Amino acid sequence: MRWLWVLMLLLPSLATAYEAQPLAANPQAEARLKALAVELRCLVCQNQTLADSNAPLAEDLRREVREMIAKDMSDKEIIDFLVTRYGDFVLYRPPWKLTTTLLWLGPFLLLGAGATGLVFALRRRQKKLTDVTLSEAEHGRVAKLLSEGVHRP
Amino acid sequence: MNRFLIPFGLFIVVVGFLAVGLTLNPRELPSPLVGKAAPEFSLPQLHDSGKVISSNELKGKVWLLNFWASWCGGCKDEHPVLIHLAQSGEVPIYGMDYKDQRSEALAWLKEWGNPYQIVAVDEPGRVGINYGVYGVPETYVIDKQGVIRYKQIGPLREDILEKKIMPLVRELQNQ
Numbered sequence: 001m002r003w004l005w006v007l008m009l010l011l012p013s014l015a016t017a018y019e020a021q022p023l024a025a026n027p028q029a030e031a032r033l034k035a036l037a038v039e040l041r042c043l044v045c046q047n048q049t050l051a052d053s054n055a056p057l058a059e060d061l062r063r064e065v066r067e068m069i070a071k072d073m074s075d076k077e078i079i080d081f082l083v084t085r086y087g088d089f090v091l092y093r094p095p096w097k098l099t100t101t102l103l104w105l106g107p108f109l110l111l112g113a114g115a116t117g118l119v120f121a122l123r124r125r126q127k128k129l130t131d132v133t134l135s136e137a138e139h140g141r142v143a144k145l146l147s148e149g150v151h152r153p
Numbered sequence: 154m155n156r157f158l159i160p161f162g163l164f165i166v167v168v169g170f171l172a173v174g175l176t177l178n179p180r181e182l183p184s185p186l187v188g189k190a191a192p193e194f195s196l197p198q199l200h201d202s203g204k205v206i207s208s209n210e211l212k213g214k215v216w217l218l219n220f221w222a223s224w225c226g227g228c229k230d231e232h233p234v235l236i237h238l239a240q241s242g243e244v245p246i247y248g249m250d251y252k253d254q255r256s257e258a259l260a261w262l263k264e265w266g267n268p269y270q271i272v273a274v275d276e277p278g279r280v281g282i283n284y285g286v287y288g289v290p291e292t293y294v295i296d297k298q299g300v301i302r303y304k305q306i307g308p309l310r311e312d313i314l315e316k317k318i319m320p321l322v323r324e325l326q327n328q
Binding site: 043045046056060061063083084085086087089106 | 180182183184185186202252277278279281282283284287288289
């Protein structure tokens with residue numbers, strides 16, 4: 001009976017899980033592909049990088065990049081290859097250009113505008129507080145209220 | 154009054170931006186290839202795999218290159234437009250069967266009609282990458298010198314054909 005239990009416990013070891021497909025024979029090339037793929041956009045599912053996407057085009061582009069790595073092309077050459085075909089949009093980090101200035105500076109402009117608005121609002125409030133002057137009679141009433149409390153009718 | 158006008162003004166500006174943003178199509182990316190030489194290709198033909206179709210043979214005339222596939226839904230939408238254009242005989246259309254299976258592509262053309270002069274087979278999708286294809290159907294207008302003059306992303310429609318593509322084709326043909 002015991003051997004049956006042992007056999008049953010050993011059974012799962014027969015179920016071999018396959019490792020994810022080795023992306024290339026050369027681990028160095030694979031590391032380069034990974035580093036490049038996170039910088040490149042999948043054009044089909046536009047909010048994913050080439051590394052994340054399973055779209056057929058992304059697979060093809062990874063194959064293309066892998067082949068270029070095998071041909072010993074530099075990162076810049078590989079990125080240029082894709083940009084000449086797909087435009088700057090293929091880059092996950094858009095380059096600094098005249099057309100992308102607003103994209104890069106926009107958040108800082110908004111932050112600046114918000115900070116300026118805040119400073120102005122605070123100053124105005126401060127002015128309002130200091131501008132208030134009390135007459136002699138009002139001072140007397142304040143003192144009276146503080147010492148006696150409010151008498152509600 | 155002022156207190157409400159400023160947030161309201163900001164609200165209107167934001168709504169304006171969103172309204173414009175909603176009408177833009179994020180799938181339509183400007184192609185950097187327009188105005189550049191069309192990438193060369195030399196591929197087996199769909200109807201006769203022994204024969205080769207090369208982009209060099211097409212120099213000297215204005216032609217359309219249409220990337221399609223039997224698995225592509227948009228291609229079926231635009232198909233009647235292509236058939237209609239082919240019947241008019243105004244401009245030759247060459248097909249590029251993109252990442253497809255030969256038997257299915259042939260069956261598809263048999264069923265829906267063949268508007269193409271010749272169909273090239275780009276099974277691994279390499280020519281597609283050279284042309285910057287990221288979603289079929291895509292159509293390119295290529296001039297007599299072999300320069301890409303226009304790229305249509307997504308299905309062709311009669312109105313696009315009439316307003317943009319055919320005037321351009323006629324102008325290029327007269328050059």
